[in-house]
Amino acid sequence: MDFAPKPVRMAIVRAQGLGKTYRVADKQPGLAGTLRHFVNRRERTIAAVRDVSFSIEPGEFVGFLGANGAGKTTTLKMLTGLIHPTSGTVEVAGCLPHRRQAAFLGQITLVMGQKQQLIWDLPPLDSLRVNAAVYGIPPAESRRRIDELAEMLELGDELRRPVRKLSLGQRMKAELLAALLHRPSVLFLDEPTLGLDVNAQARVRSFLADYNRRFGATVLLTSHYMADITALCPRVLLIHEGRLFYDGGLETLTQRLAPCREVRLELQAPLGAEAFASYGDVEAIEGREVRLLIPRERLTEQVGRLLADLAVVDLSVSDPPIEDIIGRLFHQGALA
Amino acid sequence: MGRYFSTLRIFWIASLTAELEYQANFLIELVATAGNLVGSIFVLSLFYGRGQSLGGWSWEGALVVLGVYTLLEGVTSTLLQPNLSTIVAHVRTGSLDFVLLKPIDSQFWLSARTFSPWGLPGIALGAGLIGYAAWKAGASPAPLTLLAAALMLVASLLILYSLWFVLAASSIWFVKIWNATEVLRSVLVAGRFPVSAFPAGLRAFFTFVVPVAFLTTVPAEAILGRASGPWLLAGGIVAAGSLAVSRWFWQFALRFYTSASS
Structure with missing residues (x-):
């Protein structure tokens, strides 16, 4: 029998009453509208995220669902500290994200299917060298991690070819490698399989599951492809018009919605x-x-x-x- | 600190690797910079043609000012221009996100990320002209003079850098800021001549509003061994102040960064 006390599980991501409003220009189309806007600037406030609260425990794999413009990306940006929340509080890995302390940034990563960090004209290995230096990873250790991740991602020679010569799938895998070199414990993935063909999607998916298992990393994933969510995420958050609509098991959601x-x-x-x-x-x-x-x-x-x-x-x-x-x-x- | 140096080394090796694909550029840039310099010297010689002088400066003294200006132009092409354009591109495409997510000072990353060797001929020519003109002017290479000269050159570089960086940072609101950089560039052209050559009103403007005086005239005075204590002190204060303002301004600008949509 096991009498050891159960370890107390502390939330690694915690959002409380999170909200973000943007001020956007209210501008009519056409020349007349442009002129009127130039003389008399009118702005209106848009609430992108309203009163969102949830918490995620270490090692969880959580799907983040919602239509376009529902507030998923805004929430991710607040969780990673890229933008300041207008209201509410966020805590990730024990830190306040928008302070962007090195201790926080070394523990997280953000992968965006639509933006890339690899240097376009150089092979991925050059970008990886930059990342290793920035995160202070010693050369030998960085080589070991690159080998390990490259094997998991089935990347080989591609790392020595200029990024512009890689296929979209190869590039995405190299992006993942660059984003995970510092071995973050919290992964924020915004549409990491966007535009990939079915095979490449499946490979990225199995890599993410593998990474989550092997390193006990916490993952918050948004995706347009339901297959990503059903294959990877036992728990989902559903956001609609900036509000958290559902937080729980994917099964229950399916039953409730269907x-x-x-x-x-x-x-x-x-x-x-x-x-x-x-x-x-x-x-x-x-x-x-x-x-x-x-x-x-x-x-x-x-x-x-x-x-x-x-x-x-x-x-x-x-x-x-x-x-x-x-x-x-x-x-x-x-x-x- | 060590991490910053090793990062800088890797940054610059990577940019050199990318840039050296185009060897012809080096020759073109050398010819262009030399041509520019010859043109500037010719214009300057017109002022001195009939035994006149410019704002009380000797011909050799004015050449030192031109040398400092050429050196600054070289640094601009090597570091300021390429990094500034990258900042604007980062804001426009939203890839600034990746910079902000790195556990390293974002201002350092954005200011030092790229290094273009094409400004090196300008730096070499500028340094050469300074050395030659200072020798002709009979400046003595006393340790104290050299120290003051080095300090004022560093101060001048810091002021120029801060001006550029603040402009680049304002792209967070305006995204396209090329017009503003053009204005700055043309104002800085005034730095080719000693500031005392300008009418009183402009002189005040170039000293207190856009500190062109501290960019070329004050370092040239220091090189020629005639800088007075108060000017040296003022140069140091303006440099430290500009740098502090650029850092504060960057933190302030980031609060308005919304990151291009994805």
Whole structure:
């Protein structure tokens, strides 16, 4: 039996009532609007993030979901200290991010799919040398870490080629290497798989899972690709119009947002939509193939009836793709 | 501190590697700088043609001022210009984020990140002209004179740097600031002549508003061994003040940085 006391888990990321408002120019389009704006500058305040609170424990892998402009990137920038919060408090790795102390910066990293830090005209190894110097990593240690990370990322010769000659996938992997050379314990990843093909996405994904396991790093990930979230994040934060809408397990979110499951049928002969009215909502009928939405609690009963009543060749049950669900709910304003 | 030196070494090796791909540039820059210098000397010689002088300065003394100016131009092309344009690009594309996330002083990174060897001919020519003209003017290389000269040259570089950096930092609000740098450049051209050559109003402007006087005239006085204590002190104070203002201004500007959208 193990009588050792459980270690007290301290949150490594803590946001309390976090808010950020921007002042933006209110400008009409066209020349007249430009002139009017030039003479009489009018500004309006936009709340990008409002009263967001959550905490993340060391080693957690958390997905950060939300539509474009929901406030994900603004939140990430406050967590990394790039911008000052307008209200509320943030604490990451025991530090206040916007002070940007060396002790804090040495523990975190930010990877952005749309921005790059590698020097365009030089091979990644030159950028890595700069990073090693800046983070004060001795040459031998830096070589060891580069080898280790390169192996995990399946990077080899690419590190010696000018960055501009690399493919998008290779470049992203090299960016990850540069961002992780100082072995940060908190990773903020903003769309790290953006624009990558399916294979490259999968490789980045398995690398991130591997890194999280091997170094016990905490990861907060935003992604447009639901596959990234479902593969990596047991817990998700869902943000909508600057407010935290959901914080919990991905499973629960799916159940809450998608009380129905999708049933695909292949029939021996085509049937009209009215034939399925008593089983569930018809999503689509294409010849002999039918897609139905059936509430979770009646699933077993209805599938039994379908099999008994109709001439079914094949039947499968799945969750509708989560991006569809979220997209639909945001679209309908059901989350407001 | 050691980390800053090793970082600087790696910064400059990386920039040299990138720049040395274009060897022809070196020759072009050498010819251009030499041509510029010959032109400036010719203009200066016009003032001295008929035994006149410029603001009470001898021909050799005026050449020392021109030498200091050429040296500053060289430093501008080597360090200030390339780094300034990088700061503006960082703000425009949002890659300033990566600089701010490094555990190293962001002003240091932005000011020292790139090093362009193309200004070196200017620095060499400037130094050569200073040496030659000072020797012709009969300046004595006494240790105290050399020390004062070195101090005033450093002060002049710090003032110039601070002016450029504050301008570059203002790109956080204005993003495009090329016009402003052009204005600064043309004002600094005044530094080719001793400040006493200008009418009283301009002289005050170049001493107290844009400290052009401290950029070339005061160092030249020190090189010629005629700098008075109060001017040396003033030079030191202006330099330290400018540097402090540039640091404060950068921290202030960062509070308004919103980082280009991603």
